[in-house]
Every structure is written in structure tokens, then in C-alpha cells.
Amino acid sequence: MNTAPASTAPAPTWDDLVTAALLGTDRRTPPGTAPGRSAPAALLDAAAAETVRRRAGLRPGRAAPRPEPAPADPRPALPAPAARRLALLLADRPGGGAGRRGTAPDLMELLPQWLAAANAHGYAPPAEALPALLDAARGRTDLRPAALRFAGPRALWLAGLNPDWRFARRAAPGGDASLPRPEETGRIEKLWQEGLFAERVALLASLRSRVPDTARELLESTWPTERAEDRLMFLDSLRTGLGARDEPFLEEALADRSRNVRATAAELLSALPGSALAARMAVRAGACVAVDHTRDRPTLVVEAPHECDAAMERDGVSSKAPSGRGERSWWFGQLVEAAPLAAWPARLGGRTPEQIVALPVADDWLSELHGAWCRAAVRQRDAVWSRALLGPPSAPGAGGPGAVSLAERAKLLSTLPVGERAEWVAGFIAAHGLSEAFQLLGVCAVPWAAPLGRAVVDALNIARDAGSYPWSFSGVMGLAERCLDPSEASRLDALLAVPDEPEDASPGAGGYWAEAFQRLGTTLRLRAVMAQELRGVADPSGPWARTPHGRGEDDDGA
Numbered sequence: 001m002n003t004a005p006a007s008t009a010p011a012p013t014w015d016d017l018v019t020a021a022l023l024g025t026d027r028r029t030p031p032g033t034a035p036g037r038s039a040p041a042a043l044l045d046a047a048a049a050e051t052v053r054r055r056a057g058l059r060p061g062r063a064a065p066r067p068e069p070a071p072a073d074p075r076p077a078l079p080a081p082a083a084r085r086l087a088l089l090l091a092d093r094p095g096g097g098a099g100r101r102g103t104a105p106d107l108m109e110l111l112p113q114w115l116a117a118a119n120a121h122g123y124a125p126p127a128e129a130l131p132a133l134l135d136a137a138r139g140r141t142d143l144r145p146a147a148l149r150f151a152g153p154r155a156l157w158l159a160g161l162n163p164d165w166r167f168a169r170r171a172a173p174g175g176d177a178s179l180p181r182p183e184e185t186g187r188i189e190k191l192w193q194e195g196l197f198a199e200r201v202a203l204l205a206s207l208r209s210r211v212p213d214t215a216r217e218l219l220e221s222t223w224p225t226e227r228a229e230d231r232l233m234f235l236d237s238l239r240t241g242l243g244a245r246d247e248p249f250l251e252e253a254l255a256d257r258s259r260n261v262r263a264t265a266a267e268l269l270s271a272l273p274g275s276a277l278a279a280r281m282a283v284r285a286g287a288c289v290a291v292d293h294t295r296d297r298p299t300l301v302v303e304a305p306h307e308c309d310a311a312m313e314r315d316g317v318s319s320k321a322p323s324g325r326g327e328r329s330w331w332f333g334q335l336v337e338a339a340p341l342a343a344w345p346a347r348l349g350g351r352t353p354e355q356i357v358a359l360p361v362a363d364d365w366l367s368e369l370h371g372a373w374c375r376a377a378v379r380q381r382d383a384v385w386s387r388a389l390l391g392p393p394s395a396p397g398a399g400g401p402g403a404v405s406l407a408e409r410a411k412l413l414s415t416l417p418v419g420e421r422a423e424w425v426a427g428f429i430a431a432h433g434l435s436e437a438f439q440l441l442g443v444c445a446v447p448w449a450a451p452l453g454r455a456v457v458d459a460l461n462i463a464r465d466a467g468s469y470p471w472s473f474s475g476v477m478g479l480a481e482r483c484l485d486p487s488e489a490s491r492l493d494a495l496l497a498v499p500d501e502p503e504d505a506s507p508g509a510g511g512y513w514a515e516a517f518q519r520l521g522t523t524l525r526l527r528a529v530m531a532q533e534l535r536g537v538a539d540p541s542g543p544w545a546r547t548p549h550g551r552g553e554d555d556d557g558a
Contacts (some may be wrong), residue, residue, distance in 0.1 A: 075124035212241035266316020336372035393427030
């Protein structure tokens, strides 16, 4: 009896099957598969069998070591109502369209404020909220400082287990809790010598905020061996706690090989009015400005420098002017900006800053001179000069006595006390309305002081009654939702009705205004409830305590 010989064709490998699938069975058939119409089905059968074989033959990998337990968070737990609110805030997502917002508060915009308040109370988040917190911080860099501070040491531990959250370990390397204390000199030296760059930056910043001299001495110990880009970052940390003791080190940094390091050192020295660099700049700038008494009235005349010598460059003056800028005006502006403002009254006849700013300036040098004084006032945090350059809020247009722009005015306002700042901006809004006030509102403390809040609401009401285009004020309205004191909510009740539209009003403007005021009021009430929840005294009877988007049962939410 004859028997057929057993097939000796080798079984196809996975690579054979993949190649046949890519080329097609008309051009390539794997070993053991007959060509023809049945080849595609045979290929799939062989691939299925090979897949089972590969999976069955997979050896289990070595068990990974268990992660270390998460560190303890000693802060008090978040009150239960506040924890529920946090979950709602983190679950909210930006809307998919650019249409009407309706009357519901924008929870995404309230999250930064909630985090700041929770940090002020010193609470620890629920463990189950940490993944969503890290995801929110990953998506929004503006949230990271507050979110990571609130998330605490457990979030850093969790970030080590997920590469998507590695930013947390870079933003807060090791966390403040792991940084050595000022008295732990051995740990400080070890971390400074052996730590990663981000860890060294964090160490320097931590020490600088508590023991500035120790931080500077630590930097001096390795300064010659640091890379130029690292020296720049380290030097920038000296802005915190900057004082006269830093001057010798900064003077040495003026001779650094890196132009950026030299410029930063010069900027820091110019912020010290008593420094030797400030004195040198005062002499140079003073030689460029004088009072001319031969005219009908005393007038400031400017003679800008004709060259930028090596000594000026060493003191941080950039010799190359930007495109479209004259060299002499560029050098002049840098000299005046770096000169101490306290030197000008003696140089200009004993006049006060207000009197100096009021003097006319010859030959179109006014904007250059006053702009440099503005930058100097901001750098030196000189409130007296800032007031003089700002002038009264009722000054016409964007320019005050110093003929400064709105952007410069906003920077000058940042040097004034919080209350005075709010009062000045309220006066500006009363005189000029809201169209030019957005930048100024951005520098005011939150929540807005009562006079400022009233000025904003009154100006919005005036714009509504005038039939103004409502979307022109959407930026200010958004600021008001986040910054207006929640106690102002009751003042908005009278503005919720749809007003009669003037003939020249934008079509449908009244409805949009009523909707915007309703959203503003409901947002303010929600913020009040959030504050109560964080204090542990939430009001369960209010509609904002029980609905995900803060809408009452009778509110359609638009």
C-alpha cells in the first residue's frame, strides 16, 4: 500500500505573512500556500494561526518593583462641598463653538480663582482629584503654579508614574518640601553641586526668598564654571531680595563673556539707585538734558550722545539700535532709563517730578524722554515719579502729562498702592469710559475695590443705554465676571430687563446686553457660594450649590 510523503514545507514566519499582505498574494504567496483564488483566505488563516502561536509562546516579563508609597500631605482636607465643586470645575470643558455664551458661568475661567482661594486656606485636595488636576495643569500653563501648589507632594509622586505629567516634576522639582532648609548646609552644597539644572534653579530661588546672601554666595562659588545660558537664569533669580550687598557680584558680572548676562547685570544694578552704575548713568544722562531759560518759558533741551563708547557698553548700553530707530535716540533712552530718578530734581533746578514732567521739551524729544522716565519709574518702583507721569485720570486721551501710552500707564499704575491704583482707574473710566480701560483693569487687585466695581458697572450700563455694540465690551465683561466683588451682584438686578433699543443701535443688542448682565450676576453669586464652600459654610439651599453649571431649575441656561 503506497502512502503520500509528508509535506516538508516550512511554516511561514510572521515576516513572510506581512510581506505577502503588503505585496498582495498575486505577487507573493507565503510558503505552504498555493497560488490562486484561495490564496487570500489562506493567508488570513495562516496569519490567525501565527498570531495564536505568538501569543501562546509569550513569556511573562519580570515583575516590576512596587512603587514607593505616596508621601503624606499634612494639610487639612478640603471641605466636602468644596471637593464637589472642584470636581465640577475640573469636569468642565471649553465650548465647541464661538457663538453666544448664554447665561451660564464659564467654569473654566473660575478655576484659577478657586485654586488661589483654596491655596490661601491651605487645603489638601482629595486624592481622587489629583489626575484631573494634573490633566488641567498640563493643558493650561497659566494654571500650573497654583494647581501644583494645591496638588502638593502626592501629585509629584503621581507624576513620576505617568510620562504625560512629567511637566510637574520640571515645574516643581522635588517640591518645596524636599528642598533643604537654610541651616542644612551639607544638603544645600550636595544639591548645588550634583543636582539637575531645574533642581538648582529651585534651590537658588528658595534660598533667595529666605536668605538672599546665602543664595548669592552659593552662586558665586561656581559662577566661573557655569554655562552662559545657565548663568543668565541664575542671575535672574537675584531679582528677589535685590539689595546693596549684591552690587559687588553684579559689578563683576558686567564683564561677563555673554552679552545677555551683562545686560541683565546692568538692569539689576540700575534698579539699585545707590549703586556705582546708577551714579555713572546719572552723570551720562544728566549731560544730555538741560533747562533752556532763553525761551519764552523754561524748556528742556536734549543733546543725545554722539557715540556709544566701550564704558557705556560695559554698563549695559546696547550699541546696535533696532531697525527703524535712530542710534542716538536709542542710546539716549537707555541712559535715561538706567539713571536714578532721584538725581533729576537737583539737575533740573530743584523742581519736583510734577514740575519736571510739565516742562515743554524741544525738538520732538518729548516722547523719547518721557518714555525713558516711565521705564525708569517702573524699574525703580518709584511711586512719586509714577504719579507725576500718570497725571490725573481725567487727562485727555491716552496721554497724561508724561504723554505716555495706555500700556505705559498700566505699568506705572503697578507701582502704586492697591487702593490708589483702583481709585485712579475708576476715575479714568468715569472720564473716558471702558473702551480704553482694559489694560488698566488688568493691573488692579482682585476683587476690585468698591469704587472701581461701581465705575465698571455704571460704564457698562451707559454703553448699554447708548445702544453700543455689545461684543465690543466682551473682554471687560469677562474681566468683571472674574474680578468684580460678589457683593455687587444685587446691583445688577435692575439691568436684567431688555432695554428699548435706540434707532441707531445694533440689531438685537438689547437682548445680548440683558443676557450678558444675567451671566455676570449669576457668576458673581456662584463665586460667593464657592467662597462659602471653602470656608466650610456652604448654603445648600441656593441653586448654585446643587446644579453642575450653577443654573437654577427655572433657568433655561440659553
